[in-house]
Amino acid sequence: MIEFSHVSVTYPDGDGPVLSDVDFVIPEGELCLVAGRTGTGKSTLLGAVNGLVPHFTGGHLRGSVRVGGQDTAQAPPREFAELVGVVGQDPLAGFVTDTVEEELAYGMEQLAVPAEVMRKRVEETLDLLGIAELRNRPLRTLSGGQQQRVAIGAVLTAHPAVLVLDEPTSALDPTAAEDVLSAITRLVHDLGTTVVVAEHRMERVAQYADTMLYLPGDRTVRYGPPAEVLRTSEVAPPIVELGRLAGWSPLPLSVRDARRVAGPLRERLRDGSAAAGIRGAAGTPRAQGGEALAAKDIVVRYGEVIAVRGVELRLRRGQITAMMGRNGSGKSSLLWALRGGRRDGGSVTVDGADPRRLGARRARELVGLVPQTPGDLLYLNTVRAECAQADAESGAEPGSCRALLDRLTPGVDGERHPRDLSEGQKLALVLAVQLAAAPPVMLLDEPTRGLDYHAKREFAGVLADLAARGHALVVATHDVEFVATAADRVVVLAEGEIVADGSTPEVVVASPAFAPQVAKVLAPLEFLTVAEVGAALETEPGR
Known part of the structure; x- marks a missing residue:
């Protein structure tokens, strides 16, 4: 569905190519995670999928990018609007109407979708993303997370064959992020949509990905199964770092898979001498003033x-x-x-x-x-x-x-x-x-x-x-x-009121939504980070 062949991208003011001789093929109906450090070229790679790079951004693209058999060099980005849907990092910058319902319908209007089909798709998308109660709200009155869901919905209503998402869960709370990723996964599994997701919060997406593109920062791209790519990548979610520390193989990408192999590690950490080192690693309360x-x-x-x-x-x-x-x-x-x-x-x-x-x-x-x-x-x-x-x-x-x-x-x-x-x-x-x-x-x-x-x-x-x-x-x-x-402290708000207020371990470990990956894997032990686990293991007898 998406084919990059010897692709290099150079901008006029750059000191060299942002991407150099990139080759990969993403098959139809797969979810591909794009990862790498800030500034390594992820947005450039995403922009090349529908021709925004270089038609809109400028610069020079050498090689070829083909999507659904069409070469992006042969047509402007507007010709790919029905084939490729794109959601950028700043949802508000992409809005062109005033209310949620109007925004969801706008893209279909430009594609001349019949009115009765538009109405049906709007209702389906409102339900899919859990934003039905927002239908008449002005876009600028929404929270950042609500705006992000509307931006994703505005693209989904056009039913593109390829969906490109740049940081789609960055402004979403954990539960809303799971809902959105679940909806995206259903599109992949049930409708055969090809989805490319760039996301720094890899812990949210890695378990759903079929393949992964990793940009190490040397202008190249590594492509393969997520567990294989993450084994040696510089950036990795906490669950992968925990797997590296514990020596697990293959590396787990989900909490469920990690818990299946975490029994021996939990037994080691239950030892009193190891547990004594936990709070000394990262949980020692800071001295606080007035x-x-x-x-x-x-x-x-x-x-x-x-x-x-x-x-x-x-x-x-x-x-x-x-x-x-x-x-x-x-x-x-x-x-x-x-x-x-x-x-x-x-x-x-x-x-x-x-x-x-x-x-x-x-x-x-x-x-x-x-x-x-x-x-x-x-x-x-x-x-x-x-x-x-x-x-x-x-x-x-x-x-x-x-x-x-x-x-x-x-x-x-x-x-x-x-x-x-x-x-x-x-x-x-x-x-x-x-x-x-x-x-x-x-x-x-x-x-x-x-x-x-x-x-x-x-x-x-x-x-x-x-x-x-x-x-x-x-x-x-x-x-x-x-x-x-x-x-040091976590305050939780709901409906404009404080519903929880306490130390970080006290609040997050008790919450299924706000608990970090390490806490979920090692529960009922109260470890929050890989650093805490590593420090605790260092206190084991004989080390």
């Missing part, structure tokens, strides 16, 4: 919808708090209220003042916020200028912002325009800009979208350094693996 922020009876309304209902929250210096909950539970609304944004009731106090009653500059000095759409904070023409401005505005040492950026995603060209970066690089730049200022309280909304496992580990280290210096940090996220690695 209260950094106090919020009481916070209420946020949008018309008749109450997004936040009387929330009380206290943040302490030196503490990293993860805020979790399903899409639409009120996380983003609460963060903006804490920052000094819309608030219909309650009070927020930081350093004796309410950020809402201060000037914009003084409020930023007290509370920083990285929103779900980080590109909104970038306004200069080069990466170098953004970093220099961040250092100047925050009073940091020159080069501080650039050092943070290099820690998260090394090698970003300082002369590139920020809007030309990949979504992961763009996010890393915004994180560096905001973290360089390092106000006493930092609020981050879905800060790991687009970041690979290495970047997330570095990001967790940056947060740990800030916490050690006495900053209070809140991370609103659906990334359960990042929470297991980085957070």
Whole structure:
């Protein structure tokens, strides 16, 4: 169905090809996972499937890409609209209508699908993705996760033979992600749709994939069965890293398969001398200071919808708090209220003042916020200028912002325009800009979208350094693996109210939805990360 033959892609301003002599064939009716570190060319590869690369992006493509027997060089991307459906990393950027139902129908209107067929497909898609209650909602009032499901639905209604998805679950809560991936898998199994998925949260997708494309960063592509490719790949989901540590062969890709072979490992970890090392590895509570922020009876309304209902929250210096909950539970609304944004009731106090009653500059000095759409904070023409401005505005040492950026995603060209970066690089730049200022309280909304496992580990280290210096940090996220690695405390929201608040092991292990892979595999033992398991095994007698 998809055939790349000796494909190389070079952009005019690049120092060489992004992809070089790439060869693979994805058969009809398979789900292929595309993985690799940020900036290795995944989006370029996806764009080449329907001709966006190079027809729209520019550059030069050597070799041939054939989809359904058609060569993408022989026709513009619009000629592939009925054959290939594409969902990008930023759903909002692709919307062209005002409401959910209109967006689902728009693509079919352009393909001249009969009205009665359109209505049937809209209803099927609303049910398939669990968004029927959103049908009349304005798109801009939806949460990031809801927008992502609508974007996927807008492509599905056209019934393309090939579906290309770039980070399709990055803004979805674990349950919604499972629902979407289940729907995609049904398309593959029941309708023979060929699906290509690029996803940094590989733990969500690897178990469903038939094949895998891995971009190691040397401009080549490795192709094969996921278990085979992941055996030596630089990036891998926690379950694969656990399998490598335990010496399992073949490597399991699902929690179910891992639990079948995890019995001996659990027995080793039950030993008292091994278990004693767990919390010393990654779970030792950080020393925490006094209260950094106090919020009481916070209420946020949008018309008749109450997004936040009387929330009380206290943040302490030196503490990293993860805020979790399903899409639409009120996380983003609460963060903006804490920052000094819309608030219909309650009070927020930081350093004796309410950020809402201060000037914009003084409020930023007290509370920083990285929103779900980080590109909104970038306004200069080069990466170098953004970093220099961040250092100047925050009073940091020159080069501080650039050092943070290099820690998260090394090698970003300082002369590139920020809007030309990949979504992961763009996010890393915004994180560096905001973290360089390092106000006493930092609020981050879905800060790991687009970041690979290495970047997330570095990001967790940056947060740990800030916490050690006495900053209070809140991370609103659906990334359960990042929470297991980085957070001291977890707050869970539902319908605008806090329904759980406690230490990370206490909250996530008790939740089937929010538990990380290692916790599920080794339950009832309370291990959260591969690092904790490795540290515990190091304490075994004789080691």
